[in-house]
Amino acid sequence: MPQDPNDEPASVLLERIKAEKERLIKEGKIKRSKKSGSSDTLHYENVPFEVPSSWVWCRLEDITVLIEDCPHTTAKDEGKGYPLVRTPNIGEGQLLLDGVHRVSKEVYDKRNVRAVPQVDDIIYAREAPAGNVAVIRENEQVCLGQRTVLIRPMNTLIDSVWLTYAMLTPYSRNHLISKATGSTVTHVNMASIRPFDLPLPPLSEQHRIVAEIKRWFALIDQIEQGKADLQTIIKQTKSKILDLAIHGKLVPQDPNDEPAIELLKRINPDFTPCDNEHYQNLSKGWATCRLEDIVDYEQPTAYIVNSTSYNDTYPIPVLTAGKSFIIGHTNEVEGIYSNLPCIIFDDFTTDSKLVEFSFKVKSSAMKILQVKKGIEIDFVAMFMSITRLIGDTHKRYWISEYSKLVIPVPPHAEQKRIIDAVYKAFTKLDTIMESL
Template sequence: MWTTLGEISNYGECNNVSVDSITDDDWVLELEDLEKDTAKIIQTLSRSKRSIKGVRHRFNKGDILYSKLRTYLNKVLVAPQSGYCTTEIMPFNSYCNVSSYYLNHVLRSAYFLDYTQQCGYGVKMPRLSTTDACNGMIPLPPLAEQKRIVKEIEHWFSLIDVIESGKEDLQATIKQAKSKILDLAIHGKLVPQDPNDEPASELLKRINSKAEITCDNGHYTQLPIGWEVVPMQMLCSLTDGKKLDGKEMPNLDVKYLRGERDFKTLTNGRYVAANNLLILVDGENSGEVFRTPIEGYQGSTFKQLHIAENIHTDYLLHVINLHRKSLRENKIGSAIPHLNKKQFKAIEVPVPPYNEQVKIVAAINSAQDRLDTIMENL
């Protein structure tokens, strides 16, 4: 039969208590302690670990805890133990022939959430009023069927949890696999060697004729013959674009380049041409590289990244990507952390012959495309 929440529960009849009467060991539940999508309890803190004032609702083990805030109406659960909660959570009991667990699932269902979204009051933090909650229609089967429904839901939810856990494990494995592919690539273990390739020492001499290049790198015996190891600063440089005034052009900042918003137009700044590389040097993700889709002004958090002509651009970008984690963990500065340029320039880059760089890039891209396809279909 159809009924209402008010007819089958004591919704709205709260036991309010002053925080002064809550002991240090009592559990105090706040909205942020509940995960939004699942309403799982993220943390359980006692009164002694909370800085709270005013009043709280008292609840008992087995009570339904229901968030009144319309933004968090899917934060509904059956209390696993007694405690106290914020007044933004409504604790209540269902009556004798209504399973609290069944009612919990109804309140979290798309059907009931659709109803609650049509109600509510307030502008900043819209809430579900007690009257609207109590008027919410509830489909009520016999008690035995309620229990069978709960058992079936929990069976499927447990399977979904296993799948989600496996998905997270697989995503982590894919990330590790990508990193391992890059590591194998820059140590000459991803593609077969061709003894007829021009050794890397020759292309490095073309990059810097004054550099002293020792063939075959005796200090790096783990690398194939014909490879060299040189510091990053020999292969690329970080610069600022030429200043321009009086010309309207897009500001190529990080949010635009990530596709998070449209560009803003500036009338002056440091010019960067289309199809150039910008490396993020300020902020949490220092070391991230972008290719400019259009010409414009270089964003204030960037430097232009210029890669030597005799190095395959994508090969060096893969090397940089492999060191991203280390660059993030070793940023300098406190107020605005930024790229440790000294560390960046000192990165030791294994350089294979140019033809092998081309093969390595193709192999990396092929492997990562397959992994991306798997990730997209999880």
């Protein structure tokens, strides 16, 4: 962003900070830091990158009055009291205090004996994982959790929100984490944090940077919310398309199509259409039947995987009909289901999936479904995808209830037209979803 030539140079700001720190030290309000080296030189020969002429390179300890490591002991969640800020509660710029652990006044006093966190203080996560930084923005007394560092910028001379963003930049994160030590759990040492080099802008520009970042973040939040809203709309649109499809309202009827009743009588000469109020205004040429009239089921016992030692490099997917769908891959060569396509049906949740590739299954808690000749399996899968039975009891649904559900059946030719229309619409919606 453009520099303002009227800004007080950062070199002058740094001298003012130095003078103010000396005053506070003489008054006994802060202690002199134990520096690892001199930071009086404001211009380095080998700086990490060039900065505007009004900026200056400095060390973190030069612009702060406190950099304090947290107690190394853990504190148990007591359910009430003071928020205990642990590394999971340190977000990117702000504290995440929903569901935070809480501790008593006694624990609070013991843990904060060396430094009491204040509004505008910064908390840095140095482990598990290292790198997140948050500023205390609310007037809430928080307690330091394990693996955190309390950083207090020089009041009124350093914008704490700017410093938080500065420590969240890729340069800062990478620089500090590159110095992390430890094999099982890596952590950033205090000796790396205090002398950390960072570019300091004039105070006025710090404020402008914060305002600009907040403006962009607000815009990004709007975009993200709009994206989430559009994703919800797309899901609702897909559901509506399927609803129109199974009610005969998605594609026009063709009077030359063979009526569905003829198709169902070929499947079963003794077939009698079902009476169902839900489909009383059925489209011309359509008929109703129960799912069991047009769907055969098979128990998956012969296809259950023997070992759950899955590996993504193995060729055969292992399926569940629930949300996970593909839960892993196996290299087993026996008991592979390959009569495709088919529908897998979760006998407990009534979730279902259309499957067009060979697979094995996780357990016997499903049915494998095939449709009768003359019935398009894609059409049945569409009906099942928006038709769920959810009960209070943990029971198997296919034989007892789900197979008894009434399904509207269009003429065979219209089944194909419906499938084609649905997939074309879904392809366009998926393209929009992928571009978000």
